[in-house]
Amino acid sequence: xxxxxxxxxxxxxxxxxxxxxxxxxxxxxxxxxxxxxxxxxxxxxxxxxxxxxxxxxxxxxxxxxxxxxxxxxxxxxxxxxxxxxxxxxxxxxxxxxxxxxxxxxxxxxxxxxxxxxxxxxxxxxxxxxxxxxxxxxxxxxxxxxxxxxxxxxxxxxxxxxxxxxxxxxxxxxxxxxxxxxxxxxxxxxxxxxxxxxxxxxxxxxxxxxxxxxxxxxxxxxxxxxxxxxxxxxxxxxxxxxxxxxxxxxxxxxxxxxxxxxxxxxxxxxxxxxxxxxxxxxxxxxxxxxxxxxxxxxxxxxxxxxxxxxxxxxxxxxxxxxxxxxxxxxxx
Numbered sequence: 001x002x003x004x005x006x007x008x009x010x011x012x013x014x015x016x017x018x019x020x021x022x023x024x025x026x027x028x029x030x031x032x033x034x035x036x037x038x039x040x041x042x043x044x045x046x047x048x049x050x051x052x053x054x055x056x057x058x059x060x061x062x063x064x065x066x067x068x069x070x071x072x073x074x075x076x077x078x079x080x081x082x083x084x085x086x087x088x089x090x091x092x093x094x095x096x097x098x099x100x101x102x103x104x105x106x107x108x109x110x111x112x113x114x115x116x117x118x119x120x121x122x123x124x125x126x127x128x129x130x131x132x133x134x135x136x137x138x139x140x141x142x143x144x145x146x147x148x149x150x151x152x153x154x155x156x157x158x159x160x161x162x163x164x165x166x167x168x169x170x171x172x173x174x175x176x177x178x179x180x181x182x183x184x185x186x187x188x189x190x191x192x193x194x195x196x197x198x199x200x201x202x203x204x205x206x207x208x209x210x211x212x213x214x215x216x217x218x219x220x221x222x223x224x225x226x227x228x229x230x231x232x233x234x235x236x237x238x239x240x241x242x243x244x245x246x247x248x249x250x251x252x253x254x255x256x257x258x259x260x261x262x263x264x265x266x267x268x269x270x271x272x273x274x275x276x277x278x279x280x281x282x283x284x285x286x287x288x289x290x291x292x293x294x295x296x297x298x299x300x301x302x303x304x305x306x307x308x309x310x311x312x313x314x315x316x317x318x319x320x321x322x323x324x325x326x327x328x329x330x331x
Contacts, residue, residue, distance in 0.1 A: 011054045013071070013099065016107035018049035022120070032107050033098060034082045034126050043086065043121045054078070054099075054108065065101065076103035083190055085125035094121065095191050127190070142184070142255030142276075143268055144194050144209030149258075150267035151175075159256045159268075168258070171217075171265040171272050180259040182276070188253040195236040196248045202239065204269040211255060212237035212247065217265060217272040233274070 152175025
């Protein structure tokens, strides 16, 4: 395959003026820096908002606009100025990053989770970035240290003790050779903080600690008429219920990623979960040192995503209902 040169980061961003206060102190203002926003204001992404592609490269300790970016001047600096937490009317929380392009002073908003147009989002929290924080690992698909992974012979081994060449049990293709094992240590804050699923909550044998965007396969025992199939893919963050399944913030977290020849479903603490999908979009969101290693080992970056039904709001509600019934011991 032809080798592909990847940038350090590819982001879909909106102009700060596209995210406007519809109710609150700063009526009609956009989402700019911390000094220009007010907690409690309600924002809405305008119906005519259009996402723009911002491509970044690392330059020493800074980030710069890369060639081919839809916005910004190549080689000019990009600064992360704030992290915002908002809540939609249905209770779903989203995080957004505020960015400034230094060449022209323009402000942009990068959602870390999908957001919809015409939906009310209440600003709950604003934080200044860490001094060394950059746009890293935005869609980290990783397991925490200590996660037990099922091998091809049925034995289990902590993920940090795996080696390239080990044969891992996959749901669809039997034992498959592990092609790459990546590790990164991150501050466990915001979107980088792991989801903790205590043993037994979703039939997992031990505590399952995974990144927020990591998807697990779940089987719906009780589903409504609009849910066509019982088996669904759900991001770990959507299982957080404020009771037993939670996001653990604070300190640092060691994340490990597994790559095979294909995008696979493996078993972590006995639960089927996805491996890292190798495509330009996902690799570009890894920390640059990991992205470079993945690129070197998988120059085609062209795996196909595993088929599955993505969990929407109704499915997430049904999954939480199943978990609640299991806790009560009811069928």
